Amino acid sequence: MKKQTKKETPLSIEPRPQNPIESLIRMERLPHMWCPGCGIGISMGAFARAVLESGIDQNLLSVVSGIGCTGRVAGYLRLDSFHTTHGRAIPFATGLKLANPKLKVVVYSGDGDLTSIGGNHLIHAARRNVDLTVILVNNLNYGMTGGQFGPTTPHEAFGTTAPYGNYEYPLNLPYLMDVCGANYVARWTVYHVRQLTRAMVEAMNKDGLSFIEVISPCPELYLRRNRLGDALQEMVYLKENSRIQNGAETRSVAIEQKRQEIIVGKFVDRERPGYIQAMDEHLGKAMGARYQRPSFWEK
Amino acid sequence: MPAKGPRGKVHTVADRCKGCGFCIEFCPLKALRASGTMNRGGFHFPEIVTPDKCSGCNMCGMVCPDFAIWSEKLISEKDESES
Ligand SMILES: Cc1ncc(C[n+]2csc(CCOP(=O)(O)OP(=O)(O)O)c2C)c(N)n1
Numbered sequence: 559m560k561k562q563t564k565k566e567t568p569l570s571i572e573p574r575p576q577n578p579i580e581s582l583i584r585m586e587r588l589p590h591m592w593c594p595g596c597g598i599g600i601s602m603g604a605f606a607r608a609v610l611e612s613g614i615d616q617n618l619l620s621v622v623s624g625i626g627c628t629g630r631v632a633g634y635l636r637l638d639s640f641h642t643t644h645g646r647a648i649p650f651a652t653g654l655k656l657a658n659p660k661l662k663v664v665v666y667s668g669d670g671d672l673t674s675i676g677g678n679h680l681i682h683a684a685r686r687n688v689d690l691t692v693i694l695v696n697n698l699n700y701g702m703t704g705g706q707f708g709p710t711t712p713h714e715a716f717g718t719t720a721p722y723g724n725y726e727y728p729l730n731l732p733y734l735m736d737v738c739g740a741n742y743v744a745r746w747t748v749y750h751v752r753q754l755t756r757a758m759v760e761a762m763n764k765d766g767l768s769f770i771e772v773i774s775p776c777p778e779l780y781l782r783r784n785r786l787g788d789a790l791q792e793m794v795y796l797k798e799n800s801r802i803q804n805g806a807e808t809r810s811v812a813i814e815q816k817r818q819e820i821i822v823g824k825f826v827d828r829e830r831p832g833y834i835q836a837m838d839e840h841l842g843k844a845m846g847a848r849y850q851r852p853s854f855w856e857k
Numbered sequence: 858m859p860a861k862g863p864r865g866k867v868h869t870v871a872d873r874c875k876g877c878g879f880c881i882e883f884c885p886l887k888a889l890r891a892s893g894t895m896n897r898g899g900f901h902f903p904e905i906v907t908p909d910k911c912s913g914c915n916m917c918g919m920v921c922p923d924f925a926i927w928s929e930k931l932i933s934e935k936d937e938s939e940s
Pocket residue numbers: 625626627628629644667668669670671672695697699700701702703
């Protein structure tokens with residue numbers, strides 16, 4: 559018989575301490591695919607804390623993403639989440655909300671997904687003030703496909719498809735959402751993680767369309783190609799070059815240059831009727847007693 | 858007399874860390890540093906240098922993109938005796 563070797567097996571293993579947000583994350587899928595220093599993970603942590611802090615019923619919360627590095631958020635959240643096709647998160651989310659208005663529906667996706675291929679949906683969701691929260695992670699390029707320039711890439715920044723620099727000018731997203739009619743418009747960077755979390759709670763409590771632009775470093779592609787330093791340098795840059803200006807005129811908050819001051823804050827917070835309320839009010843008036851909400855809504 | 862003691866406790870899961878350094882940079886009390894050893898991925902994960910300083914503010918946890926560090930608030934003996 560072999561003699562007993564070395565240590566005895568401990569009778570009990572001390573449980574590993576748990577990060578409080580782990581209840582909202584599919585821990586079995588970690589480590590996640592995001593590069594070291596990528597800001598998307600910070601935004602997702604903020605979202606998880608916002609869900610916990612808001613006390614929102616997680617059984618009635620649904621997250622919809624499109625395609626891209628940011629789109630992967632849907633797969634990492636332990637919530638009813640959907641990873642839709644490229645650009646189509648908003649139409650999918652709109653259908654979900656209208657099929658079951660009791661749901662709180664959050665669209666979580668990238669700048670390319672939501673403003674380029676999906677740009678028309680974003681415009682009309684804001685115009686209709688559809689009852690959705692849209693969290694747009696703006697890393698100033700298409701991350702997942704290798705750093706192409708898109709509608710948010712600053713003028714003269716480099717991308718794989720802009721080897722001599724981008725001669726186009728980018729969209730000013732808060733301004734766009736404001737003029738289209740969204741009820742709530744804010745911008746924070748991932749450095750402003752406390753304010754970002756608070757904004758997410760506020761946005762999820764609003765009727766109508768609430769929109770948060772999250773400025774986030776893409777160190778692997780955008781920062782490297784533009785020689786803007788590493789992720790940590792970018793975070794320090796965001797800290798030092800952002801100015802909080804709540805209620806700022808959205809037309810004045812464009813991010814057009816590679817290096818410029820970034821205005822952050824809550825820009826719009828108003829109470830236009832959301833899509834569902836507008837439908838109820840108008841059809842109730844126009845059709846009188848004949849107006850009935852879909853039977854499957856009341857459960 | 859009870860010593861003042863730390864107001865927070867930091868937890869880390871070293872193997873989740875990707876070494877970005879955000880937690881170390883943005884800790885308001887500069888209580889963290891990069892460890893001399895590497896984790897499974899070859900990254901220098903953070904370690905706490907001055908546990909007594911930690912306030913439990915969780916700034917490190919909030920800026921970590923990889924959910925590898927977070928803190929909890931400790932109720933100090935002082936707080937309890939005062940309440
Ligand atoms: C119909 C279609 N066209 C193109 C693609 C390729 N594609 C995948 S992700 C992506 C862009 C993603 O950019 P963004 O939304 O900014 O997300 P990021 O990766 O930067 O987070 C593109 C063009 C695709 N998957 N489907």
